[in-house]
Amino acid sequence: MPDPNAQPAPFVLDRSFAAPPPLVWRTWTEPALLARWYRPNPMCQTTVLEHGLHTGGLMVVQMRFGEMPPSYERWLFQDIEAPRRLQWKQSMTDAAGNPVGNPRMPDWPRVMLTTIELQAQASGTLQRLTWQPHEATPAEIACFAGAAAHLDRGWVGGFDNLGALLGALVDG
Amino acid sequence: MLRPPPPPATQLDAVFAALADPTRRAILARLVEGDASVGELAAPFAMSQPAVSKHLKVLERAGLVARGVDGARRPTRLRPEALAAATTWLDAYRALWDARFAQLDALLHDLAHEPGPETDDA
Numbered sequence: 182m183p184d185p186n187a188q189p190a191p192f193v194l195d196r197s198f199a200a201p202p203p204l205v206w207r208t209w210t211e212p213a214l215l216a217r218w219y220r221p222n223p224m225c226q227t228t229v230l231e232h233g234l235h236t237g238g239l240m241v242v243q244m245r246f247g248e249m250p251p252s253y254e255r256w257l258f259q260d261i262e263a264p265r266r267l268q269w270k271q272s273m274t275d276a277a278g279n280p281v282g283n284p285r286m287p288d289w290p291r292v293m294l295t296t297i298e299l300q301a302q303a304s305g306t307l308q309r310l311t312w313q314p315h316e317a318t319p320a321e322i323a324c325f326a327g328a329a330a331h332l333d334r335g336w337v338g339g340f341d342n343l344g345a346l347l348g349a350l351v352d353g
Numbered sequence: 354m355l356r357p358p359p360p361p362a363t364q365l366d367a368v369f370a371a372l373a374d375p376t377r378r379a380i381l382a383r384l385v386e387g388d389a390s391v392g393e394l395a396a397p398f399a400m401s402q403p404a405v406s407k408h409l410k411v412l413e414r415a416g417l418v419a420r421g422v423d424g425a426r427r428p429t430r431l432r433p434e435a436l437a438a439a440t441t442w443l444d445a446y447r448a449l450w451d452a453r454f455a456q457l458d459a460l461l462h463d464l465a466h467e468p469g470p471e472t473d474d475a
Contacts, residue, residue: 191474192446192447194447196454198457199465200461200464200465204464205457208457208460208464214464215461217456218453218456218459218460219453219456220456221449221450221452221453222456244388284400312446320383334420
């Protein structure tokens with residue numbers, strides 16, 4: 182069930198894959214397949230330590246890179262509609278499961294409500310990833326996420342179009 | 354050119370909270386056109402100057418604007434570098450997902466060519 186306090190559009194990332202939705206679904210929901218892609222780069226090793234694919238179920242993922250201490254993620258599944266929609270709350274945690282900040286991205290919110298939606302298309306699958314920070318003030322941060330979506334779409338890597346960018350924020 | 358270090362978590366939260374309000378976003382849009390006094394900012398909203406000042410305090414705490422000390426006028430100036438910091442955070446997060454999906458793409462190609470039950474797309 183979506184958080185009732187989180188209203189406006191979250192951040193969105195669309196991507197197409199040349200594979201049918203049921204196969205893409207399996208890469209998200211089968212631990213052996215997830216471990217083969219869910220990592221920042223191929224030098225990292227991902228291991229699924231726990232996996233309960235049901236509402237309220239938990240997945241724990243460990244990621245190792247060289248000699249560095251491993252990092253962990255927890256997913257708490259909220260909504261599962263095979264093979265179309267998967268929603269979960271996601272956190273970086275320590276080995277004991279306590280949420281921690283990401284040392285590489287210190288401003289990363291501790292918990293993200295994350296959703297993937299898979300849609301069949303002629304060339305395979307259109308996947309939509311949406312996320313919104315799920316914090317103590319979800320309404321404030323979700324409101325910004327709507328503005329942030331405009332920020333991201335309008336940003337051209339410089340301050341040249343700041344006026345048009347902020348105009349989009351006013352209209353949005 | 355070296356990028357500035359990322360702002361502390363609390364500062365970025367202040368930016369998010371500041372931008373969550375449509376009136377404050379409109380104030381920022383007006384400041385893109387140039388510095389403005391409190392009276393000039395209040396006029397389009399039919400809002401009292403104290404009400405606008407409250408919004409300006411939120412924007413100032415977030416580092417999004419700077420306010421002059423020039424007597425009663427206290428012109429307000431936009432600080433676009435603060436907005437840049439917020440978008441840098443978003444860009445980094447999206448880049449992380451892009452990197453993961455590049456590997457997902459490669460895995461899906463491998464699965465299409467691997468022998469055995471994993472290639473069944475039942």
